[in-house]
Amino acid sequence: MRGSLRVLAVGLSLAFVAAACSSNSSGGASESPGQQGGTYSFYNGEPNHLIPQNDYESAGTQAFQGLWTRLVDFDPTTYKPVPAQADSITQSSDGLTYDITIKSGWTFHDGTPVTAQSYVDAWNYAAYGPNAYILNFFFDKIEGYDALNPSSGTPKTKELSGLKVNGDNEFTVTLTHPFSQFEYTLGFDAFDPLPKAFFDDPKGFDEQPIGDGPYMMDGKWQHDQTINLQRYPDYAGTPGFADKVELRIYQGDAAWLDFQAGNLDVTLVGSDHLTEARKSYSDTLSEEPGASLLYLNLPLYQPQYQNKEVRQALSLAIDRQAVMNAILVAETPADDFMPPPVTGYRQGACQYCQFNVDLAKQKLQEGGGFNGTLTLNFYADDTTLEQAMEAVANQWHDNLGITTKLNAIPQNTYFSGSGPIYTKKMTGPWWDGWTEDYPSIQDFLEPIYGANGGYNTSGYLNKTFDQTLDTGNQQSLEASIPTYQQADDMILEDMPAIPWGTIGFNTVHDDNVTNVVKVPGLDELDLSKVQVVGASGASAAAS
Amino acid sequence: MSKRYLIRRLLLVVPVLLGTILIVFALVFLTPGDPVARLAGNKPLAPSTYNEIRTRYHLDQPFVVQYFYYLDGLAHGDLGATFTGRDVTDILKERFPVTLKLTLGAFAIEVVLGLLLAVVAAVKRRTLLDSAILVFTLFMITVPVIVLGFVLQYVFGVKLHWLPVAGIRDGPSSYILPSLTLGLGLAASLGRLARSNVLDNMAGEHIRAAIARGLPRRRVVGRHVLKNSLVPIVTILGLDFAYLMGGAVITETIFNLPGLGYSLITGIKTQNGPLVVGLVTLSAIIFVFTNLFVDLLCARIDPRISYE
Numbered sequence: 001m002r003g004s005l006r007v008l009a010v011g012l013s014l015a016f017v018a019a020a021c022s023s024n025s026s027g028g029a030s031e032s033p034g035q036q037g038g039t040y041s042f043y044n045g046e047p048n049h050l051i052p053q054n055d056y057e058s059a060g061t062q063a064f065q066g067l068w069t070r071l072v073d074f075d076p077t078t079y080k081p082v083p084a085q086a087d088s089i090t091q092s093s094d095g096l097t098y099d100i101t102i103k104s105g106w107t108f109h110d111g112t113p114v115t116a117q118s119y120v121d122a123w124n125y126a127a128y129g130p131n132a133y134i135l136n137f138f139f140d141k142i143e144g145y146d147a148l149n150p151s152s153g154t155p156k157t158k159e160l161s162g163l164k165v166n167g168d169n170e171f172t173v174t175l176t177h178p179f180s181q182f183e184y185t186l187g188f189d190a191f192d193p194l195p196k197a198f199f200d201d202p203k204g205f206d207e208q209p210i211g212d213g214p215y216m217m218d219g220k221w222q223h224d225q226t227i228n229l230q231r232y233p234d235y236a237g238t239p240g241f242a243d244k245v246e247l248r249i250y251q252g253d254a255a256w257l258d259f260q261a262g263n264l265d266v267t268l269v270g271s272d273h274l275t276e277a278r279k280s281y282s283d284t285l286s287e288e289p290g291a292s293l294l295y296l297n298l299p300l301y302q303p304q305y306q307n308k309e310v311r312q313a314l315s316l317a318i319d320r321q322a323v324m325n326a327i328l329v330a331e332t333p334a335d336d337f338m339p340p341p342v343t344g345y346r347q348g349a350c351q352y353c354q355f356n357v358d359l360a361k362q363k364l365q366e367g368g369g370f371n372g373t374l375t376l377n378f379y380a381d382d383t384t385l386e387q388a389m390e391a392v393a394n395q396w397h398d399n400l401g402i403t404t405k406l407n408a409i410p411q412n413t414y415f416s417g418s419g420p421i422y423t424k425k426m427t428g429p430w431w432d433g434w435t436e437d438y439p440s441i442q443d444f445l446e447p448i449y450g451a452n453g454g455y456n457t458s459g460y461l462n463k464t465f466d467q468t469l470d471t472g473n474q475q476s477l478e479a480s481i482p483t484y485q486q487a488d489d490m491i492l493e494d495m496p497a498i499p500w501g502t503i504g505f506n507t508v509h510d511d512n513v514t515n516v517v518k519v520p521g522l523d524e525l526d527l528s529k530v531q532v533v534g535a536s537g538a539s540a541a542a543s
Numbered sequence: 544m545s546k547r548y549l550i551r552r553l554l555l556v557v558p559v560l561l562g563t564i565l566i567v568f569a570l571v572f573l574t575p576g577d578p579v580a581r582l583a584g585n586k587p588l589a590p591s592t593y594n595e596i597r598t599r600y601h602l603d604q605p606f607v608v609q610y611f612y613y614l615d616g617l618a619h620g621d622l623g624a625t626f627t628g629r630d631v632t633d634i635l636k637e638r639f640p641v642t643l644k645l646t647l648g649a650f651a652i653e654v655v656l657g658l659l660l661a662v663v664a665a666v667k668r669r670t671l672l673d674s675a676i677l678v679f680t681l682f683m684i685t686v687p688v689i690v691l692g693f694v695l696q697y698v699f700g701v702k703l704h705w706l707p708v709a710g711i712r713d714g715p716s717s718y719i720l721p722s723l724t725l726g727l728g729l730a731a732s733l734g735r736l737a738r739s740n741v742l743d744n745m746a747g748e749h750i751r752a753a754i755a756r757g758l759p760r761r762r763v764v765g766r767h768v769l770k771n772s773l774v775p776i777v778t779i780l781g782l783d784f785a786y787l788m789g790g791a792v793i794t795e796t797i798f799n800l801p802g803l804g805y806s807l808i809t810g811i812k813t814q815n816g817p818l819v820v821g822l823v824t825l826s827a828i829i830f831v832f833t834n835l836f837v838d839l840l841c842a843r844i845d846p847r848i849s850y851e
Contacts, residue, residue: 048582048627056583129591132599134582137589149591203628223637224801225710251808254709254799261700261708412576412814415585419576435584454587
């Protein structure tokens with residue numbers, strides 16, 4: 001097949017970017033009393049599943065944003081959790097138990113009531129190992145998880161001992177260890193409720209899911225074409241403006257062309273089209289900081305990278321802004337170990353993220369210099385990334401006199417369990433990224449730098465850091481944030497990785513719609529806020 | 544042509560398919576990387592989830608065992624499922640019509656435009672028109688599909704707003720630009736090849752005799768020249784048809800057409816053995832049968848061809 005390899009490469013790199021970015025936009029200042037009605041279309045990818053507990057990528061979560069109401073949403077300025085489907089969430093004084101009350105009178109799209117049991121059943125199903133649901137790992141903090149996921153054999157029970165229904169609208173969750181950020185995690189789709197209909201036919205449910213959100217499915221999921229949504233007339237929360245939403249599914253560059261051709265109302269703008277969008281669509285372009293951090297991870301298990309001064313020097317010696325001005329591989333230089341829309345982020349916290357050649361040289365000397373060649377690793381077949389990595393390597397060479405080498409690793413192996421990242425065989429810094437699960441500073445610290453962090457691939461080990469995280473985990477949510485910031489200060493000094501930048505959640509739209517805004521704290525478009533221009537008020541009578 | 548020949552050709556399909564499946568299966572199997580681990584991006588799955596999925600898809604088994612599981616399923620009409628749990632059979636059923644429509648569009652352009660270019664260039668040989676056709680066809684052969692597709696999208700979609708540029712939601716008009724993208728290049732190749740064929744035949748003595756007898760030129764070219772040039776043309780057309788039915792990977796991707804080629808990209812990207820094998824096997828079957836059909840057709844066109 002002529003030329004298929006080339007397209008494959010392009011497809012792969014887009015897929016990687018898509019995993020790290022999603023869509024959003026803000027700037028819809030005040031809630032104008034817009035009229036209901038009309039249809040609009042928005043870009044989406046092809047989700048893996050439309051069952052919230054079995055999907056872990058941005059195309060799915062964007063659909064869930066309309067189809068489900070999460071227990072909590074996030075505050076637009078502090079990014080702290082605020083109740084959505086939950087009425088109240090109360091933490092016990094020992095921090096182990098959460099009492100969750102949900103709003104009464106809410107229904108699923110099939111008319112059945114949303115009850116405490118809908119949550120408990122859904123969570124049990126997802127936590128049950130043999131069901132092999134992708135988000136199973138989200139439940140590992142709840143008591144009884146191990147019994148549902150034994151290291152061998154079939155589990156003897158199908159229910160988490162830590163979940164207890166106390167009535168139609170109330171249930172309690174008991175954790176194995178205190179975890180102050182548990183309320184944040186409830187904003188993730190793993191914790192959405194499922195109706196009875198799901199358990200009868202999970203596979204059929206996947207094609208036409210029934211949620212409790214402002215929008216319901218309008219027909220079945222048309223794979224690789226569209227997911228059509230229509231307003232749920234009996235929604236108990238704030239109803240959506242548009243009557244219908246078409247989530248059009250695109251692969252590759254077609255969405256951008258379709259938008260330019262006037263066939264798509266709202267689309268996301270990736271780094272590759274940002275320059276063009278700033279020029280041609282500046283009136284509707286919205287650039288908002290997104291929920292990912294791109295960074296250069298460091299193999300602390302290699303002798304060359306064991307002195308923190310050397311790591312500080314490497315970070316100080318790169319002019320992030322200059323590289324980004326020329327090559328759009330991220331859009332805003334990082335200045336903390338997390339992106340801005342996260343509780344606990346501090347602007348300018350990373351002193352070693354500034355560009356300062358003199359200080360870099362001084363630090364390198366203090367750290368005993370750099371012996372041998374520095375190998376900079378990244379995944380292959382992404383020319384933009386390769387150019388950026390070349391620029392970084394050149395700066396290390398020019399500013400610190402280090403001999404550098406570039407190493408492109410095939411994408412299939414890069415993040416695989418047997419690849420060099422997980423097996424700790426990286427020879428030098430490597431291009432990496434982290435997309436949040438929930439907008440808390442803790443999600444950017446413990447999983448990546450904690451001793452037991454699921455993605456601690458640098459081998460960073462700092463007992464004080466771990467103890468501080470542990471203290472934060474045991475505090476109240478309110479008190480925990482300053483504690484986590486203390487932990488952040490430790491890695492800002494130790495620099496176990498080199499923060500690079502953040503990707504924006506950027507959208508553009510045509511004249512057909514207004515009020516295109518992002519969901520606070522998450523990289524998603526708020527589907528129910530978008531208004532269709534000139535929509536007739538007639539359809540609003542229904543709601 | 545004997546019946547035995549036909550049966551022999553049909554029986555040949557079996558080893559071809561088994562071989563294709565084995566090779567493709569091995570290629571997907573040998574590709575480095577861990578498709579299951581990547582289901583949650585770069586975040587680690589729970590060990591129980593990871594192991595359960597690997598067991599479910601027999602990924603914990605050696606290659607030979609996996610291959611036999613696949614053949615066993617195939618014998619029961621089960622083409623397997625993707626790692627997201629969709630049946631490959633469903634996907635093929637969904638994708639086949641899209642690719643078929645695109646193929647028919649492109650094929651129609653190839654046949655009509657290709658033959659027209661060939662005949663005109665041959666009849667008007669060594670004129671300005673012939674040279675113009677030469678330049679046009681060479682240009683179309685050289686320009687990569689990805690460039691041609693983008694130019695068509697930009698001009699007719701983005702600038703003129705005449706035609707859709709992505710997806711299939713606009714019905715038949717969705718297929719116009721992608722069919723042109725594929726068909727123009729094929730028409731140009733066919734035009735070059737058929738032109739020299741037509742020219743060879745026109746030099747034949749029977750043609751000169753026909754012209755000398757005063758038969759109308761149109762009829763000479765149509766009845767005598769073209770018919771005698773058909774065998775190589777039909778052979779090429781058969782190959783092109785089978786190639787198109789395999790799924791035009793680039794064209795389907797740039798025009799966002801959910802056809803077989805589009806799925807192939809997804810299958811390779813997610814390292815999904817059953818999906819890739821299913822797609823390639825389907826295209827092998829189409830190839831084998833198209834070839835058989837072409838051979839039979841050639842025997843009809845030219846009675847001198849016989850198969851034993």
